[in-house]
Amino acid sequence: MSVLPRRLRGRAVIPVAGGFLLLLILVAFAAPLVAPHDPTTGDLMRPAQLPSGQHWLGTDSLGRDVLSRIVYGARVALLAALVAVGVAVVIGLPAGLVLGYRGGWADRIVLRAAEGVNAMPFLLVAITFIAVLGPGLFKSMAVVGVVYAVMVLRLVRGETLAAREELYVTGAVVAGASTARILWRHLLPAVAPSLIVLVTTMFATSIVAEATLSYLGLGTQPPDASWGNMLADAQQTAFAHWFPAIPPGVAILVTVLAFNLLGDGLRDAFAREATGSVLDARPPAVTEPDPSLPDEPSTPDAPDTLVAVRGLSVSFPAPGERGRWVPAVTDVSFDIGRGEVVSLVGESGSGKSVTAMALAGLVPAPAVVEARSITFDGRELAGTDARTMRTLRAGSIGVVFQDPLKALNPAFTVGTQLTEGLRVVHGMSTQDARRAAAEWLDRVRIPDATHRLRQYPHEFSGGMAQRVMIAMALSAEPALLIADEPTTALDVTVQGEILDLLRELQEQTGMSLLIITHDQGVVADLAERVLVMYAGELVERGRVADVLTGPRHPYTAGLIASVPRNRRRTGPLPRVRGVVPAAGRWGEGCRFHDRCPFALPACATGTVALHTLDGGASRCLRTGDDLALADPAVWR
């Protein structure tokens, strides 16, 4: 199913408003066939009559049939709006695309001029132009269109400016695409959703503009019918005959309402697709144990437990299939001890980040996060409210992300960003917060802290920016720091420094650290225990020393065998063949069975339980069998 119909489904306002407007267009198009009378000739013997069998909406002051004039008026209103919106799009869209993409002096000049035009009430501008050009409907609406073009230009330019920074545009430039192709193929689709919404609402304001101009005598000229001049006509006799003002008033009202509702519906449809925001993230809900799934062992692995997760599952809405959910993580249970460093490993897409973010209540909406229980420092988080989750996150959980330069706000200095949490969460005065922020920069070994606090993120290298992120996360003195691939975006020499820093700070503060990584060096160097995830579930957990030297799940063994070593090799690099199945497409049996060199027919059926073992656990039917897991030949 294509994207547009998918986005429109389930939004009743769109078909209702759209259906009405479609009907109006048909009626307007077929006006000569539909209108019961000639709209311009009246019966002077029968002026201002109330509705009757012959004239369903009565007659106006000149005895003309009001219904027929409404029908012809619809034609005028829609055509006039089409002219205004057409002119606006024809001028504003290409200009906005080119100015947004090219920038430079032309952009600056046009933008200043556009701001000038925008600052003036558009009807006054239009009336001034019409005063010079002379009245006439389409001339008037073309002038309105020119004024609207400024709105289109500003919107398209802004959207283009944002879209041209996207990597796919850089990719197209690298691939040698011409400017025209980049504008047409890559930037126009990015601009289209907002433009469609603007166009819809511009239709509504154009209908009002046409009615206003015709009411003032600057648009449609009598005897031609327009809703605006019908109102003007009715107003002259309003005290004696009130009814003729009602039909054109209602026609304008309902049509404008329909366009606005359609615009709102479309905006919601596009916005809904664009969500996935952590701003709307919901705290984990409580679930009952699923009888079809084997019970996870509840014996805590960690001696002094800070975090205990039981039966965590996260699902996302299936793209294009309303009401269907795709599980990304299922029934994950683990503990993190106080002051313990635990690493979470697994291939891309195995559910590591989703699991960690679920702990912090940061899985973007509209995901559904459920767990039988998640306790943090003895407090139950499953079933808690968003406010409690936010308070906990602000005071007890810190997060460091992969790309520090993306995680810092480019618009504010590092000092502003570092002191914000200290002031807001810890209630420090601005001076105390600045002093504490400078101390934190010292602790993460950023020299010349006072000066650095005044600088913006782009003045920091990746490694330095990651130190700032660590300082920000730790300044709230969290009991748990979640580090989601904190060194992946950094070069190798800096990676070591950041890891040393993390270890040092972890030892100094006694916090627990959950570190997500692809790097087994990091696991070996930093962590005490490791959790291995595959296709949304935990497949092995144990002490790092045990797991790295004697993995008990074939997947863990495959991961370890795949690490390139610093020695001369003959033959292909050992690897786990195949790819992680897409979320929810795991099939029956062990989720790893079709990539596993040790799989038996039994592995392809039923559900495989996590077997508790000495100091850990493994989710494999062959746990206990004597397998040559570490033999590199198995993985070639």
Ligand SMILES: Nc1ncnc2c1ncn2[C@@H]1O[C@H](COP(=O)(O)OP(=O)(O)OP(=O)(O)O)[C@@H](O)[C@H]1O
């Ligand atoms: N916001 C989201 N909407 C829909 N699906 C999502 C969303 N975030 C994650 N997923 C899906 O959840 C699954 C697990 O993703 P997750 O990011 O946790 O993997 P990961 O193991 O951390 O991978 P990586 O190492 O690449 O970060 C993936 O299949 C992913 O497509």
